[in-house]
Amino acid sequence: MRVLTIFGTRPEAIKMSVLCRKLNEDKYFDHKICTTGQHSEMVNSILSLFNIKPHYELNVMSSTLNVLCSNIFKEINKVYAEFNPDIVLVHGDTSSAAMSAIAAFHRGIKIGHVEAGLRTNNIYRPFPEEFNRTTIDKISDYCFAPTVKNSESLLLEKVDAKKIIITGNTGIDALLEVDDNKFASDEIREIYNGEKIVLVTGHRRENFGKGILDICNTIKKIANSYRVVYPVHLNPNIKDVVYRELSGLENVTLTPPLDYASFVYAMKRSYIILSDSGGIQEEAPCFGIPVLVMRSETERQEAVDCGVVELVGTNPDYIMERLEKVKRKNPTNLYGDGTSSQKIINFLKQNAA
Secondary structure, eight states, rough: OOEEEEEEEEEHHHHHHHHHHHHOOOTTOOEEEOOOTTTTHHHHHHHHHHTOOEEEEEEOOOOHHHHHHHHHHHHHHHHHHHHSSEEEEETTTTTTHHHHHEEEEEEEEOEEEEOOOOOOOOOTTTTTTHHHHHHHHHHEEEEEEESSHHHHHHHTOOOOOOEEEOOOOOOHHHHHHHHHHHHHHHHHHOOOSSSEEEEEEEEOOTTHHHHHHHHHHHHHHHTTEEEEEOOOSSSSHHHHHHHHHHHTTEEEHHHHHHHHHHHHHHHHHHHHEEESSSSHHHHHGGGOOOOOSSSSSSSSSSHHHSSSSEOTTTTTHHHHHHTTTOOOOOOOOOTOOHHEEEEEEEEHHHHHH
């Protein structure tokens, strides 16, 4: 079976890494990997960590969504023509995933959507991710849903139950496999020296402008009581504002994006995480680390229901109020036990020939 796995961003690379390696190792599959270049600089370190080499590299990055999407749409079509895959595997809700899925749909190629069924039910939050993932699910032949709640969302949208496979989240496969003690950088080890640290990440498009300014103002308040570590996303809409507002501030350490092993090392040892990320909401429960999510909606309601994650928006005063009240939780495997990739492979062997 010819399988083409496509991804373009760091979160996709993390969550598809174990699956890619297992597909490479299984002689049943003629497997090739295509990276779109949406976040090429941040993807390469993930590929190196998991010893994965792409067969196709598209280099489509653009500062505007429409140009990015048109570039992906044009270039991925050439890959399809050359490799002629039986099935394309895409992940989540990125522009790389959505455009690749639509292009496959146009060519009559089967589509498997890894991390299907996540919903906020607000088409603009997150933007454009909610649109992307709902579109992919509508045209996918197989929807690999991480949780029962995700499968229920798909059923409510009239997705055929035969197309839905509950697998857990492949990101947990990577999380449980990476040896952060072995591969974490010396720099991050020096930062995490026993202090009570608040780890911050912020990069969502809906937080561009006022949202990221609010986040910076929140960090200024937090820094009066806690050490703050903020690995800053490379997008200029984030990076320029953060460094302008927070550079040189006492108790705040700004770093470039951390390699994955170093980030896992930091996450495990943080007092609390303040983030607008989706993946962190899945990862932190494994370690019992509470997460305050700087958004008004989440597609990971399971983590909210179990008390590990709390939605707090971006109002600095409210975030400070909640920060003082959260407590460490018991670790829980809400999103998988490390076998999600193998479940997908087993299904493909039995059903997708």
